[in-house]
Amino acid sequence: MAGKKTLDKNTSIKTLKQVLGYIKRYRLAVAVSILLATITVALTLYVPVLIGQAVDHILGPGQVDYESLIRILTRIGIVVLLTAAAQWLMNHINNVITYRVVKDIRTRAFNHLEQLPLSYLDSHPTGDLVSRIIADIDQFSEGLLMGFTQLFTGVMTIAGTLLFMLSINPLITLVVVVITPVSFLVASFIAKRTFAMFKKQSEARGELTSLIDENLGNLKVVQAFGHQEEAEKQLAEINRRLADCSLRATFFSSITNPATRFVNGLVYAGVGTAGAYGVIRGFLTVGQLSSFLNYANQYTKPFNEISGVVTELQNALASASRVFRLMEEPAIPEEAPDACALHEVEGQVALEHVNFSYVPDVKLIENFSLNVKPGQRIALVGPTGCGKTTVINLLMRFYDVDSGSISIDGHDIRNVTRKSLRTSYGMVLQETWLKSGTIRENIAYGRPEASLEEVVQAAKEAHAHSFIKRMPNGYDTVITEDGGNLSQGQKQLLCIARVMLCLPPMLILDEATSSIDTRTEIRIQKAFAKMMEGRTSFIVAHRLSTIREADVILVMKDGHIIEQGTHESLLEKGGFYSELYNSQFAAG
Numbered sequence: 001m002a003g004k005k006t007l008d009k010n011t012s013i014k015t016l017k018q019v020l021g022y023i024k025r026y027r028l029a030v031a032v033s034i035l036l037a038t039i040t041v042a043l044t045l046y047v048p049v050l051i052g053q054a055v056d057h058i059l060g061p062g063q064v065d066y067e068s069l070i071r072i073l074t075r076i077g078i079v080v081l082l083t084a085a086a087q088w089l090m091n092h093i094n095n096v097i098t099y100r101v102v103k104d105i106r107t108r109a110f111n112h113l114e115q116l117p118l119s120y121l122d123s124h125p126t127g128d129l130v131s132r133i134i135a136d137i138d139q140f141s142e143g144l145l146m147g148f149t150q151l152f153t154g155v156m157t158i159a160g161t162l163l164f165m166l167s168i169n170p171l172i173t174l175v176v177v178v179i180t181p182v183s184f185l186v187a188s189f190i191a192k193r194t195f196a197m198f199k200k201q202s203e204a205r206g207e208l209t210s211l212i213d214e215n216l217g218n219l220k221v222v223q224a225f226g227h228q229e230e231a232e233k234q235l236a237e238i239n240r241r242l243a244d245c246s247l248r249a250t251f252f253s254s255i256t257n258p259a260t261r262f263v264n265g266l267v268y269a270g271v272g273t274a275g276a277y278g279v280i281r282g283f284l285t286v287g288q289l290s291s292f293l294n295y296a297n298q299y300t301k302p303f304n305e306i307s308g309v310v311t312e313l314q315n316a317l318a319s320a321s322r323v324f325r326l327m328e329e330p331a332i333p334e335e336a337p338d339a340c341a342l343h344e345v346e347g348q349v350a351l352e353h354v355n356f357s358y359v360p361d362v363k364l365i366e367n368f369s370l371n372v373k374p375g376q377r378i379a380l381v382g383p384t385g386c387g388k389t390t391v392i393n394l395l396m397r398f399y400d401v402d403s404g405s406i407s408i409d410g411h412d413i414r415n416v417t418r419k420s421l422r423t424s425y426g427m428v429l430q431e432t433w434l435k436s437g438t439i440r441e442n443i444a445y446g447r448p449e450a451s452l453e454e455v456v457q458a459a460k461e462a463h464a465h466s467f468i469k470r471m472p473n474g475y476d477t478v479i480t481e482d483g484g485n486l487s488q489g490q491k492q493l494l495c496i497a498r499v500m501l502c503l504p505p506m507l508i509l510d511e512a513t514s515s516i517d518t519r520t521e522i523r524i525q526k527a528f529a530k531m532m533e534g535r536t537s538f539i540v541a542h543r544l545s546t547i548r549e550a551d552v553i554l555v556m557k558d559g560h561i562i563e564q565g566t567h568e569s570l571l572e573k574g575g576f577y578s579e580l581y582n583s584q585f586a587a588g
Contacts, residue, residue: 012314015321019144022101029097036090037152043083045160045298050076052291090153094145102141109133109323115331118398119358127210132326135209136202136319143316150309154302161299168288168295172278175270176299182263197249198318204242206322211235249315264301271296332418333400341420345505346409347374347536349395354404356394365390365559368404372552377532379539379547381580382556388540390559392508395538397421426499430511432491439468440475442494446502454501461531462497463523464490489517496524500531507537553577 023030054072057065110133121129165173215222215231222231275292278284284292349372357364365387372378380388393399394406397413406413413421423446434442443458444450450458455475459465467490471477479485486494499507509528529549541547548567555563555570555577563575570577 012317012321015317015324018324019101019317019320022104023097025104026097026100029093033090033093033097034152036086036093037156040083040086040090041153041156041160043079043086044157045164045295046079047076047083048291048294048298049164050079051294052285052287054287055290056285056287098141098145101144102137105140105320105323106133106137109137109327112327112329112331116329117332118393120329125207125210125214127213128206129326130213131206131209132322135205136322139202139319140316140323143312143314143319146309146312147316150302154309157298157302161295165292165295165299168292169278169284172271172274172284172292175274176267176296179263179266179270182266197245197252198315199321201242201245201249201315202319202322204238204245207238208235208242211238264297267299268293268296335417336415339415339417340411341417342408342411342424343420345424347376347506348372348409349506349536350405350407351391351394352405352407354394354406355402356390356399357402358390358399363559365394368559368561370554370561372536374536375534376551377537377539377549379541379550379553380556381541381547381553381577386556387559388556389510391556392510392538392540395508396425396427423502424504425506425508426502426504427508428492428495428499428510432488432495434479434486434491434494436478436480438473438476438478439471439494442479443475443497443501445498450501455497458501459494459497461500461527462493463520463527464493464497467493489520493520493524496527500527503531505535507532507535508540509537510540555580 050072054069054076057068057072113129113133162173162177165176211231211234222228271292275284275289279286279289349370351368351370354368355366356368368387368391370378380391382388390399394401395413397418400414408416408421408424426446435445440452440455441448443455447454452475456465459468459475468475468477539547539550547553550567552564553567553570554561555575557576563570563573563577565573571581
């Protein structure tokens, strides 16, 4: 338990240092904010002095010094106006600092997220990552803004009030200072218990976001399998933990107000008693006592605010620590210093003694070698889990080989820039992806500068033009995230058109026509055949009828190539490929 508390404390300190690192670049604005806070506090604390003087000019019925009183009231009005102006400007600057810091953190977090390896993204729920970048940073911004707005003025008010009280009467000031440590004890008690609570709250909130994102994204599947009750149970369990963490965190943070108000009462009572004694003994005027009581209120109020700020900062730091943990995850290794960019790719691909596995203890691809000549069409077939898609991931360098090498035109892809490598491939996957935007923007995703005529031509070649023209606004029709208002086949046609527009020197087709009807598939296969002319192409297919024209068919099993050849030669061989092919057409 002690070790866990130390860990939380160290995490909090580390996170605070990281936050200060982001604030550092706005140090000039922070300095101006502190200056304005000083002016605001000084002017605010000057008002009780003026009020005390005004009281002393009201000696009794018929003994009021109206001339002096009006002069003092005018001065109070000017001071109050200046205070309001300084406070407004200070709050504006604090807003600028806070939201720029938040913008910097969110931008850097998102940029880092794009640099993370697929292995990290594959092993972490999407909803939790979204929660860190959106909800946690929003929570952090609220705490940081409160910290800037109230922390500076609070600390300065306490220091300034003590100075003003010392100038009036040191003995009564001593009464205030003696009672002060009670507030620090209260703040310390709360701070130690809230960080861990708010950290658990953030984690539970991330789990909840992940579950909701997962279920909303696959609601049809959830309903089709009658999984609603189980999903509701999962949500109820996470929601219960979130409620429990939130309740505990709120409980301790809610102690702040009554506890500090109790301390305020002690201070006020102490000042009132000591001040009344001073007036009776004649070493304090009624006006000075009035000023002292005002200062007693001014002095204790910041403790109330600072205790609240400490609680909010604990929440903010707990949220920020989750974001910083994401940003500390190892990114994809930097490009090699001598990495070159691929130009005018011919398409000669060589895999030499490649070994790879996602999990070290579970072997997948072992001693895999392949030599592909420019312009060849290579088909990868085999049972599910044999490593077909893994080979594609390695070719695109989404994952790096454990040993061995992959080269293009004689260049090891580890010594080639990732951007030039990936733009050398055109990729159509079984899992379609479209962004929120117009149909034209989705087709031109790889070539944003393409003209409308080029986009239309690519759509025609992909046999998507006819259904696009039937859409309400044609190519300017806005589709929702992931093409939710299109059929699966239509989405796949748009993905094919996207590749048709780019026409890279090499192609990867991973079950590219799996969601398209047979009649359209025949047309697409013809379009693919035309597109693949002179281009090195890798085709992953379960429907073996789609790969008859491949130059080389690689039959994979358990990460190994067990057969290779043309469609006819493999059928004549009567091996594993022949069994697969005949099993698909046995009914015919």
